[in-house]
Amino acid sequence: MEKSKENLIQDVVRRSGVNPRKCMKCGKCSGTCPAYDEMEYHPHQFVYMIETGDIEPLLKSKSIYKCLTCFACVDRCPRGVEPAKLIESIRLSVIREQGNNHLTPQMIPELIDEEMPQQALVTAFRKYTK
Amino acid sequence: MKVSYFPGCTLKTKAKDLDEQARACAEILGVTLEEISNWQCCGGAFTTASDEIATKLSSVRALMEANKKGQPLLTVCSACHNVIKQTNVAMKENPDNFAFRANMNLAPDNYNGEAEVIHYLELLRDKVGYDKIKEKVVKPLEGLKVACYYGCLLLRPSKVMAMDDAENPTIMEDLVKALGGEPVYYAYKNECCGGYIALEDAESAMKKSQKISNNAKAQGADVIITACPLCMYNLKKHTKDVPVIYFTELLAKALGIKE
Amino acid sequence: MQRIGVFVCWCGSNIAGTVDVKAVAEALKNEPGVVHSANYQYMCSQAGQELIKDAIKEHKLTGIVVCSCSPRMHEGTFRKTAEAAGLNPYMVEIANIREQCSWIHKDIAEGTEKAIVLGRTAIAKVNLNAPLMAGESPVTKRALVIGGGIAGIQTALDIADAGFEVDIVETKPTIGGKMAQLDKTFPTLDCAACILTPKMVDVAQHEKIKIYSYSEVVDVRGFVGNFEVTIKKRARFVKEDICTGCGLCTEKCPQKKVPNEFNLGMDNRRAIYIPFAQAVPKVATIDPNYCTMLKTGKCGVCAKVCTANAIDYTQKDEFIDQKYGAIVAATGFNPISMEKFDEFAYSQSKDVITSLEFERLMNAAGPTAGKLVRPSDGKHPQKIVFVQCVGSRCAACAEKGKEYCSKICCMYTAKHAMLTRDKYPDTDVTVFYIDVRTPGKNFDEFYRRAAEEYGVHYIKGMVGKISPEGDKLMVRASDLLANKQINMEADLVVLAAAIEPDKSARPLATMLTASMDTNDFFTEAHPKLRPVESPTAGVFLSGCCQGPKDIPETVSQAGAAAAKVIGLLAKDKLKGNPCVAHSDEMMCNGCSSCEKVCPYGAITYEDKEFRGPNRTTLIRRIAKVNEAICQGCGCCTVACPSGAMDLKGFASKQIMAEVDAICK
Incomplete structure (x- = not known):
């Protein structure tokens, strides 16, 4: 593995506090994920691909914006792996790069309706933008 | 009894009724909500990454103020509660890294998560007590079948939130019983409504919300209650036949505040 | 002055790989008292032992130090070797240069240095050793088996068949345990009751076996060969000897x-x-x-x-004291509570059941007379989902699950799935699994038959959520091989709940001073070589109280435990451990500190006359140790404020000499 990729994976893992090696590959995270259908890569794959060093497809995938951070996978994992934290860490690696914000203020008028609470906007900006 | 109160952005705007009902009911139950000064939006989501400091500082500031007054910090909005409580536990469990840096960033202070963070439901259950609420009920709900919706923010991560059993919570059901209603048990009460995904993928939020309301309806619900303005938005938008209301509205009705 | 021989073992490359054994032997030659030093590839081998024997005779050794593996491994071996050469066995010391040195060091220089220090330490001790003679105690020829499941039944029958008296204490009103609740047994599908109940009858009719049912052990005193046990026989308000069981x-x-x-x-x-x-x-x-x-x-x-006049509403709990030579723990297991796993909706729907409940539903003597119906509405279930590993292999949640594999679930789930498809071919049966673990004779063949011949669907992936909707159960799960999330309807869901030791095991272990692991399973004396013995002498283990196991394995272990008990009861006398406490009567001030801490009740006091100054006499209270009861734990030596109490073979001055040798 080339050095920069190795460093990136190390960063992602350290920042998340997740140890992918704890995973016993039972798939309960993906068996419980409410956003499964919207994802190209699923929670157990995030853990497995980070463990095997295959991070590029995850960085490019829209899946990192589909996680709802509902923590169902975190709470129900029998091994305490916490996939959602790993997904968040990968997303941060992407949006912390200059010009990589997933959401910009210009996009907002198109997306909202009358009833939408402020909470939706602040949360989305916190998740998608740096 | 006085508690420090963090209303949050939405309770000052789109969810004003939640704020007003909560304050009014608290007064009847002998609790004054003292809004803390100069609070700032919690950000709506707790960023789990260990190197995220700035995004958590508004919560730390609110916690410091409540701590100075020696009062618990109370929220009504599920999201604010989740963010503030997770921040507080991080301050406590991570003194060298996170708490040290947060203290350095704010006014010289040495706060390490000492404040108590409670949700309004915990105030009702643990500080006021459901027996006392029962006494104050003037218009019992008379067998109204209520599906209590928790979503994710109140319960998870369960080790941090520790409000109730994350897979079979009863804090809202027990409140409904105290108000004379009949709670409806349905498994989707702790499944995610889609949350902020509603902004860019309305269809995804719709699928999730419909699963929840369909499950509640299948189990015979007359009404769905929630504590979160974003859950309210998603569920209301995608639920037919059954009204979705804030839990405070039921409380206010039972206590005789609201028609 | 002692004449000490030092023997450094290579243990093949186990020690020699990271310790320069020749340098160790050479360095230890110069220690005080050492007159001979040697090294050899395998000191425990016949040739190695001969080498020691010859050296003892040739150099007139009075003590030896063997630098080798842990004393738990071969201390006994080398003591016998020394004894054969005419040396007192307690003049042997082991320096553990394997587990505590070579295995944990990588650097030869470091390993060698430490091995020399450990050898020097043992030499310092041997210099102060004195020959010790073990006392003898009689053996009570009666065994106690605690627990009357298949493990306890088999152990009791085997001991009794060898001609010894056995008592079984069972907390329930009947013996039989979990096996009595099962329907069929894997992998041969014999009916559990058909193979168990004849054994139960054998127990009842055996002249050497007495059953205390509806009873529990409340106190254990004494030691190997001489246990005194109090049994509480709870009042059942029915005179056991009169009741005919007419019903x-x-x-x-x-x-x-x-x-x-x-x-x-x-x-x-x-x-x-x-x-x-x-x-x-x-x-x-x-x-x-x-x-x-x-x-x-x-x-x-x-x-x-009651025509027999057997009812007695005034009956009281009875306490019975009985003496035993050996005790067997056979306290068994229970499925864990599903309360904390409500993502599977166990508390929300009657149609989500555990595997043990499924056994009862399939059993002809069960609540439905063997008809498989949904507990909620009595309807025949068309789609049945089995979920494996519920609470097993669960490391994240110690407060609700278990970190270990419960071992029996893969097989009984295959059995349940197969029996369902056999009896009700119209049902659709799906098993969600993480791994299918079938190491056992004819086990994998059995599981494959369920899949191949009976058409049970096996899906690799865990269930994440079960939600009751109307009269259906919605099952959300992973299909890892298809990389899909499955949402399927089911009429009945069966959870393979993890198993845990019975709650009575922990207090029993305390009474027996037997050790337990963090999961409350009894610990073996050695996980491979002494699997049915507890480290506490005279206490043996049978069945699931030692770890999860199926019926064939339980029965084998039960027989093995019986063999160990028979070996013990066949002896008339037991040689004790001479490394016991001893009180120096000149220093003892009779304060009772030692008596209070002694876990075995080995210390008593007596008034003794001493000569005082100027021809006076005075009477002082002093401590006496009963050497037959003392286990040499050393608690008293620490508690004694005047330093009167000491442990033979581990005297304070010996220990201090060892510390000095390390610090030199």
Whole structure:
């Protein structure tokens, strides 16, 4: 593995506090994920691909914006792996790069309706933008 | 009894009724909500990454103020509660890294998560007590079948939130019983409504919300209650036949505040 | 002055790989008292032992130090070697240069240096060793088996068949345990009752076996060969020797709404009951929590209908003291509570059941007479989902699950799936699994038959959520091989709940001073070589109290435990451990500190006359150690404020000499 990729994976893992090696590959995270259908890569794959060093497809995938951070996978994992934290860490690696914000203020008028609470906007900006 | 109160952005705007009902009911139950000064939006989501400091500082500031007054910090909005409580536990469990840096960033202070963070439901259950609420009920709900919706923010991560059993919570059901209603048990009460995904993928939020309301309806619900303005938005938008209301509205009705 | 021989073992490359054994032997030559030093590839081998024997004779050695593996491994071996050469066995010291040195060091220089220090330490001790003679104690030729499941039954039968008396203490009103609740047994599908109940009858009829049912052990005193045990025989309000087990009372009792624990609460029994038809002893028991007569004094129906006059509402708990030479723990297991796993909706739907409940539903003597129906509405289930590993292999949640694999679930789930498809070919059966683990004779073949011949669908992936909707159960799960999330409807869901040791095991272990692991399973004396013995002498282990296991394995272990007990009871005398406490009467001030901390009750006091100054006499109270009871734990030596108490073979000055040698 080339050095920069190795460093990136190390960063992602350290920042998340997740140890992918704890995973016993039972798939309960993906068996419980409410956003499964919207994802190209699923929670157990995030853990497995980070463990095997295959991070590029995850960085490019829209899946990192589909996680709802509902923590169902975190709470129900029998091994305490916490996939959602790993997904968040990968997303941060992407949006912390200059010009990589997933959401910009210009996009907002198109997306909202009358009833939408402020909470939706602040949360989305916190998740998608740096 | 006085508690420090963090209303949050939405309770000052789109969810004003939640704020007003909560304050009014608290007064009847002998609790004054003292809004803390100069609070700032919690950000709506707790960023789990260990190197995220700035995004958590508004919560730390609110916690410091409540701590100075020696009062618990109370929220009504599920999201604010989740963010503030997770921040507080991080301050406590991570003194060298996170708490040290947060203290350095704010006014010289040495706060390490000492404040108590409670949700309004915990105030009702643990500080006021459901027996006392029962006494104050003037218009019992008379067998109204209520599906209590928790979503994710109140319960998870369960080790941090520790409000109730994350897979079979009863804090809202027990409140409904105290108000004379009949709670409806349905498994989707702790499944995610889609949350902020509603902004860019309305269809995804719709699928999730419909699963929840369909499950509640299948189990015979007359009404769905929630504590979160974003859950309210998603569920209301995608639920037919059954009204979705804030839990405070039921409380206010039972206590005789609201028609 | 001692004449000490040092023997450094290579243990092949185990020690020699990271310790320069020749340098160690050379360095230790110069220690005080050492007159001979040697090294050899395998000191424990026949040739190695001969080398030691020859050296003892040739150099007139008075003590030896063997630098080798842990004393737990070969201390006994080398003591015998020394004894054969005419040396007192307690003049042997082991320096553990394997587990505590070579195995944990990588650098040869470091390993060698440490090995020399450890050798020097043992030499310092041997210099102060004195020959010790072990005392003898008699053996009570009677065994106690705690727990009357298949493990306890088999152990008791094997001991009794060898001609020794055995008592079984069982907390339930009948023996039989979990196996009595099972329907069929894997992998041969014999009916559990058909193979178990004859054994239960054998127990009842065996002249050497006595059953204390509805009883528990409340106190254990003494030591190997000489245990004294108090058994509490709970009042069952029925005279056991008179009751004929006719069952009339259990039909006439008006209190009908008592959850039947034998059927896991899926139906009701009366307040007076016999757990099941083949119960042993077949006598009725009154449940005091539900009996109207016992609670209010108004009823007495059972006494009226009993033709044998066996009912006695005034019966009290009885305490029985009995002596035993050996004790076998066979306390068994229970499925864990599903309360904390409500993502599977166990508390929300009657149609989500555990595997043990499924056994009862399939059992001809069960609540449905063997008809598989949904507990909620009595309808025949068309789609059945089995979920494996619920609470097993669960490292994240110590407060609700278990980190270990429960071992039996893969096989009984295959059995359940197969039996369902066999009896009800119209049902659709799906098993969600993480791994299918089938190491056992004919086990994998059995599982494959379920999949291949009976058409059971096996899906690799865990279930994440079960939600009752109307009269259906929605199952959300992973299909890892298809990389899909599955959402399927089911009529019945069966959870393979993890198993845990019975709750009575922990207090029992405390009474027996037997050690346990963090999961409350009893610990073996050696995980491979002494698997049925507890490290506490005279205490043996049988069945699931030692770890999860299936019936064939339990029966094998039960027999092995019996063999160990028979070996012990066959002896007339036991050689004790001479490394016991001893009180210096000149220093003892009779303060009772030692007596208070002694876990074995080995210390008593006596008044002794001493000569005082100027021809006076004075009487002082001093401590006496009963060497037959003392186990040499050393608690008293630490508690003694005057330094009068010391441990033979581990005297304070010996220990201090060792510390000095390390610090030199």
